[in-house]
Amino acid sequence: MFCAHCGTLLTPKITQYGKWMACPNGHTQPTLQQEAPTIRSTNDNEKARILVSDGLNPLAVHQHKCKYCSYDKAELIEIAPFYSDEDSIIKMKCGKCGRVEQLEGKVK
Secondary structure (H helix, E strand, O other), rough: OOOOOOOOOOOOEEOOOEEEOOOOOOOOOOOOOOOOOOOOOOOOOOOOOOOOOOOOOOOOOOOOOOOOOOOOOEEEEEEEEOOOOOOOOEEEEOOOOOOOEEEOOOOO
C-alpha cells in the first residue's frame, strides 16, 4: 500500500489505539469505506411465461400406457444406485393423472 499524497510505501505503526499502516513522512491517509454499497436492480426484459392449459405433464414423452387412466404418455424417472452392487430404479410417471409405476429395480 502506498501513501495517497507522496506515493511512498506505508509502514506498520503501533500505538496505544491499535495497529495500522502510516506514511513515514507523516501524511494522513483518507479513511477507508468499510461498507459495501447496496445495488438494486430490476429485470426489465421479462420473458413471456409458458402456461400449461390442458393439465398434462410436458415431460411425459415416452410411450407407456397407465394402468389407472389408460393415458399413453409417461415421464421416465431413473434413480441411480447408491452403491455399486445395486440396480438402477426405473419408474414411469403418468402424464395425465401423475401416478408412478415402477418398472425395474428393487421393489420395496
